[in-house]
Amino acid sequence: MSLLELKGITRSYKNGQIQVNALNGIDLKIEDGDFVSIMGPSGSGKSTLLNIIGCLDLPTSGTYMIRDKHVEKLRDGQLADIRNQFIGFVFQRFHLLPNLSALENVELPLIYQGILGKKRKKIAKEALEAVGLGDRMNHLPSQLSGGEQQRVAIARAISSNPSLILADEPTGALDSRTSETIMNIFQKLNRELKITIVQVTHERKIALYGHKIYHLLDGNIEKVEILDKSTVKSV
Structure with missing residues (x-):
């Protein structure tokens, strides 16, 4: 079943007197349980496409x-x-509030959803445990490594039980070993919890953790690379 489908998506905007066409008729279908990577050079439209998928922006x-x-x-x-x-x-860049603990950071979106005290803490604790931070939940971001901070961000993302996770360069600020840890968590969420994942990355080794790679160039999908799910593994 299609989780989301884009047809003929364009996005243009004004940069001074110049009209910039960021996306030029994108067709894209993502199924439940997919793990999709979007790759392309700077200015290819990757972030614009992710913003539209995430309902942070609307197409032209x-x-x-x-x-x-x-x-x-x-x-x-x-x-x-x-x-x-x-x-x-x-x-x-994680976007954690520095004066809140890991647990409190994960609780934030649940507060906005109106989930009350005990239930909210239980959900947040379970999310942190799912990413291996059960013993670090009372630490401030400054007391956590970059990889641990990203795991808090992932716990925050899964705390509301989403159907879809959107990740914008999720390993861009991390070293290679920590990046592998983060991508293994994404794979586990995709395989075990059936969460659909769409990530933007400029690193091919990170893109290979998914099932499919969309290559963007100048606002167009240049090609789609299908990866064999049976052989996709940590690299």
């Missing part, structure tokens, strides 16, 4: 459907509901 033209719902027709409040209930976000 084209249609975008999530579970047969037309996203491009939704109002701001409805888009926020989709982001809060359907999508988990993981960014390159």
Whole structure:
């Protein structure tokens, strides 16, 4: 079943007097349980595409459907509901609040969803345990390594039980060994919890953790590379 489908997606904007066409008629279908990587050089439209998939931006033209719902027709409040209930976000720079513990950082989106005290803490603790941080949940971000901070960000992303995780260069600020740890966590979430994952990366070795690679160039999908699921493994 298609989780999301984009047809003829364009995105253009003004840069001074110049019109920039960031996306030029993108067609993209992602199924439940997919693990998709989006690759391309700087300026190819990767982040723009991820922002549209994540309902952080709307296309200039084209249609975008999530579970047969037309996203491009939704109002701001409805888009926020989709982001809060359907999508988990993981960014390159973690975006943790420095004065909150790991547990409190994971609790934040649950507060916005109106989940109360004991239940909220239970969900946050389980999410941290799922990424191997059960013994670090009371630490501040400054007391955690870069890899641990990214694991907190992943725990925050999965705390609301999303169908989809969007990751923007999730290993970009990490060394190779820590990157492997993070990608193994993503694989586990995809395989065991059946969470669909879409990541933007410029590193091929990171892209190879998924099932499929979309190669972008100048706002177009240049090619799609299908990886054999039976042989996809940590690299």
